[in-house]
Amino acid sequence: MSDYRDDKDIKRRRMLQGAGAAALGALSVSAAASAQAEEARRMSPAARNSGPLGARLQGVQHFGLTVQNMGRAFAFYTEVLGGTEVMSDGDFYGEPIHNTLLTDQDIEARVRNVNPRTMGIPDLRNGAQRLDVRFIQFDNVVIELLHYRDAGQPAGGGSAFAEPLDPTGPAFPRMMHICFHIRDDVDFNKFIADLEAESARRGMTQVRANRVLTVTTEQARRAAPMTANSYGITAGKSNGWRLIYCKGCEGEQLEFVQALGPVKRVFDGAREARRKRVG
Incomplete structure (x- = not known):
């Protein structure tokens, strides 16, 4: 019996030692990341331009969505979802803007010999088509709507250049989606019903919007x-996460989420830790 207890004690000590080493390793990695972030924050412009790429960023500026109907999309993201217009601009064409946006596609066309x-x-280069844009502000991100149209179509409206x-x-x-964060005190299910x-x-x-139940029509x-x-997740690291996927007015893929309980603390903690590291 004594040998059994001794064996258990040895195993327990080894587990604790392993856990301690892992914890120290994690603290070491975290401390190193914090030190690197602090160093990046204090960099001079010249040093920053030769430093890590992440040190040269200040977050996500916007998500872009190319639309078929600018008026409909603008109404959806402002009047339905409540964003506010930052600005609109348009009638963009010419060689610089064409090359900036479309060089890769032009090269691919030449490779295919089409x-x-x-x-x-x-064809923004010669002005056969034009580009209009509208920026919409939400609480923590901007969405850009892009509309490519034939030159003869009215600016900010008309038919899209391509289906x-x-x-x-x-x-x-390569498919992407826009995710909206629903406020903590909102009834998620009612929000989706009202949105539709x-x-x-x-x-x-x-x-x-999709449904949690299986539906075939x-x-x-x-x-x-x-x-x-x-759909609510009630276990594991995502405990407290609620979501649904939904198609937008252009057929684009949207997601709506709510983060409560444990998962909210995970995201809040990560955001605060990053804020302290990078300022």
């Missing part, structure tokens, strides 16, 4: 109970 127009590449590409599902590589209702009232029929999706409008 006319760039057949690949859906607009949307399919597929738009979130599982396809308001969008439908405006004729934005593409705005459709649009009629079944609409008939699902409101409690099926969001």
Whole structure:
């Protein structure tokens, strides 16, 4: 019996020693990261320009979305979702802007030995097509709407130069989504129901949220109970995370999330730690 206890004690000591070493290792890595961040913050401009790439950034400025109908998209992101316009600009064309945005696509067209127009590449260089943009501010990020149109179409409106590409599902590589953070005290399921209702009232029929329940028809999706409008995670590192995927008015992929409880503390702690490190 004594030998058994001794063996257990030895194993326990080794586990504690291992855990202690891991903790010290983590503290060492964290301290090193903090030291590097503090050093980056104190860099002179000349040193920063030769330093790590991350030290030269100050976060995400905006997410861009190319739209088929600028008026509809602008109304959705401002009147429905409540963003505020930062500015609008447009009628962009000419060689510098064309090359800045589309060089890669032009090269690909030459490699394939095809006319760039057949690949859906607009001709901003010669002005056959024009680009309009509108920036919309939300609490913590900006969304840019981009609209490529033929020169004969009215600025800020009219038909798009090209039709949307399919597929738009979130599982396809290179597909992106815009994620909106719902406030803590908001009823998530009611928010989704109200979003769909308001969008439908405006004729934005593409705005459709998924359901937690299995549905096989649009009629079944609409008939699902409101409690099926969001998926809540109650275990593991994501405990407190609630989400649903939704298509926007242009068919773009949106996500709505709410972060409460343990997962909220994880994100808040990470944000505060980074704030202290990078200032």
